[in-house]
Amino acid sequence: xxxxxxxxxxxxxxxxxxxxxxxxxxxxxxxxxxxxxxxxxxxxxxxxxxxxxxxxxxxxxxxxxxxxxxxxxxxxxxxxxxxxxxxxxxxxxxxxxxxxxxxxxxxxxxxxxxxxxxxxxxxxxxxxxxxxxxxxxxxxxxxxxxxxxxxxxxxxxxxxxxxxxxxxxxxxxxxxxxxxxxxxxxxxxxxxxxxxxxxxxxxxxxxxxxxxxxxxxxxxxxxxxxxxxxxxxxxxxxxxxxxxxxxxxxxxxxxxxxxxxxxxxxxxxxxxxxxxxxxxxxxxxxx
Numbered sequence: 001x002x003x004x005x006x007x008x009x010x011x012x013x014x015x016x017x018x019x020x021x022x023x024x025x026x027x028x029x030x031x032x033x034x035x036x037x038x039x040x041x042x043x044x045x046x047x048x049x050x051x052x053x054x055x056x057x058x059x060x061x062x063x064x065x066x067x068x069x070x071x072x073x074x075x076x077x078x079x080x081x082x083x084x085x086x087x088x089x090x091x092x093x094x095x096x097x098x099x100x101x102x103x104x105x106x107x108x109x110x111x112x113x114x115x116x117x118x119x120x121x122x123x124x125x126x127x128x129x130x131x132x133x134x135x136x137x138x139x140x141x142x143x144x145x146x147x148x149x150x151x152x153x154x155x156x157x158x159x160x161x162x163x164x165x166x167x168x169x170x171x172x173x174x175x176x177x178x179x180x181x182x183x184x185x186x187x188x189x190x191x192x193x194x195x196x197x198x199x200x201x202x203x204x205x206x207x208x209x210x211x212x213x214x215x216x217x218x219x220x221x222x223x224x225x226x227x228x229x230x231x232x233x234x235x236x237x238x239x240x241x242x243x244x245x246x247x248x249x250x251x252x253x254x255x256x257x258x259x260x261x262x263x264x265x266x267x268x269x270x271x272x273x274x275x276x277x278x279x280x281x282x283x284x285x286x287x
Contacts, residue, residue: 013280021253025143038099045092166246182230193220212260
């Protein structure tokens with residue numbers, strides 16, 4: 001089994017969208033410090049665990065719809081995929097507890113449970129998009145767990161709403177979707193970007209507001225353009241492109257949320273993951 005197969009299993013490049021959740025949550029509560037990196041590492045482990053568990057749970061379906069995926073293609077044995085998922089979950093929880101103590105674990109535990117619940121149960125139900133949105137919402141709160149977590153709720157809900165749109169679109173990756181779904185997610189994306197672009201009354205004006213606005217516009221432009229393509233052609237290739245755009249545009253949204261708190265350099269650093277993620281997505285699909 002080659003390392004590339006494991007990278008494909010966990011959709012390694014997509015994890016570039018994860019640290020921004022933690023940074024945005026920490027910035028919202030004013031606890032952006034050395035612990036943030038550790039909590040971000042824990043979240044990446046939980047994210048990769050979810051990807052591996054997803055493929056393990058979908059191995060029979062993928063054998064029909066996506067035979068090129070690591071498990072049905074024989075590149076990764078199913079027991080190994082399950083072991084990777086369980087091991088990464090344990091590592092993620094251990095890192096979270098070591099870095100943030102009980103307060104971080106109080107969020108990381110439900111986050112891990114939500115990830116596994118999505119993969120094993122909710123994914124193919126009407127609750128699927130909401131369950132995935134809950135995972136991302138909790139991930140932002142994970143970054144805020146060492147501070148006054150309630151202050152991060154608006155940022156967490158913003159990322160959760162974005163995630164809902166991506167998950168709703170992703171249901172059409174194989175069979176296509178309805179133009180109405182694309183229209184609804186596009187309108188939601190525009191509303192999210194407009195909300196984040198507005199100045200934050202609790203943060204310094206000037207440069208922080210300008211950077212947040214620019215990043216919010218970039219997010220809306222990249223993700224919105226892909227969604228608009230689905231309006232005219234709701235076939236699977238267009239849908240997959242829109243889902244990929246939603247994943248790789250997320251760092252721009254996270255960067256905007258971070259910058260609007262006054263943490264400009266952190267916001268720009270988070271947003272820098274977006275072009276890197278798009279480049280890596282050419283070799284390993286993020287969806």
